[in-house]
Amino acid sequence: MGFIGMSVVGTVESVWRYPVKSMRGDMPDAAFVGFSGVYGDRIFAFKSSAGVPGFPYLTGREQREMLLYQPKFRDPLNASLPPNLTAAEDLSPGLTCVYARHDDLMLDVVTPAGDALAVDDPALIDRLSSGLDEGDALTLLQSHRSMTDCRPVSLISLQTVDRLSRECGVPVDKRQFRANVYLDLADAEGFTEDKFVGRTLGIGPRVRLSILERDPRCAMITLDPDTAKSNPTALRYVTRSRDGMAGIYAAVLVEGVIRTGDEVKLIG
Numbered sequence: 001m002g003f004i005g006m007s008v009v010g011t012v013e014s015v016w017r018y019p020v021k022s023m024r025g026d027m028p029d030a031a032f033v034g035f036s037g038v039y040g041d042r043i044f045a046f047k048s049s050a051g052v053p054g055f056p057y058l059t060g061r062e063q064r065e066m067l068l069y070q071p072k073f074r075d076p077l078n079a080s081l082p083p084n085l086t087a088a089e090d091l092s093p094g095l096t097c098v099y100a101r102h103d104d105l106m107l108d109v110v111t112p113a114g115d116a117l118a119v120d121d122p123a124l125i126d127r128l129s130s131g132l133d134e135g136d137a138l139t140l141l142q143s144h145r146s147m148t149d150c151r152p153v154s155l156i157s158l159q160t161v162d163r164l165s166r167e168c169g170v171p172v173d174k175r176q177f178r179a180n181v182y183l184d185l186a187d188a189e190g191f192t193e194d195k196f197v198g199r200t201l202g203i204g205p206r207v208r209l210s211i212l213e214r215d216p217r218c219a220m221i222t223l224d225p226d227t228a229k230s231n232p233t234a235l236r237y238v239t240r241s242r243d244g245m246a247g248i249y250a251a252v253l254v255e256g257v258i259r260t261g262d263e264v265k266l267i268g
Contacts, residue, residue, distance in 0.1 A: 037146035156247030163190025206256030
């Protein structure tokens with residue numbers, strides 16, 4: 001698929017998905033990106049009876065230790081690429097792929113204590129309920145469609161993370177932003193991706209993303225991904241100096257596979 005009027009602005013440093021909302025992510029070398037987001041991203045979540053109707057999920061804001069739980073797909077290949085990907089892409093102009101069966105997307109969760117529990121094991125709910133208010137009941141949700149907070153795909157550049165570290169005066173780990181795609185924009189300044197809003201990015205040979213808006217940030221970026229301890233410095237800086245925004249949100253215009261090292265092109 002050709003791109004007309006394009007300029008290369010960088011490369012994909014890494015692709016991430018977070019199989020269980022607010023738990024640790026994984027970093028496949030390649031992942032299918034469909035209209036609903038990265039394949040296997042946030043397809044499980046825990047619904048909290050204490051949540052508001054518009055956002056009923058349990059997240060690291062309420063249970064910081066969620067960030068220390070590591071989901072692991074039982075079938076990593078089926079969890080990264082649709083089973084009929086090649087056949088669907090070969091049909092002009094490229095048809096929407098069939099997603100794997102729910103059973104093929106099942107996973108286990110390695111807890112902070114080091115034991116592995118099936119994602120639907122009631123014992124996992126018991127662990128996650130520790131420290132929550134009495135009467136806050138949790139229910140497991142599963143969906144083929146990513147249960148993202150807002151848009152299907154989130155992106156941020158390494159340059160933005162580096163600039164935040166320098167200007168905040170404290171180390172900032174890129175994983176605090178829980179993006180799907182981390183961009184290396186080479187010699188660009190931090191927050192250069194803000195200029196992509198309203199434009200289209202081409203990633204690799206097929207994927208096209210419409211960049212819709214800057215990403216509004218919350219307390220999740222204060223949490224250390226290795227310890228779950230909170231440091232509000234980065235959020236205070238982003239709130240004060242960047243209108244509370246860091247990174248960008250995108251909708252998927254053309255589905256396809258994104259790989260580490262893919263060229264990123266600004267189109268139009």
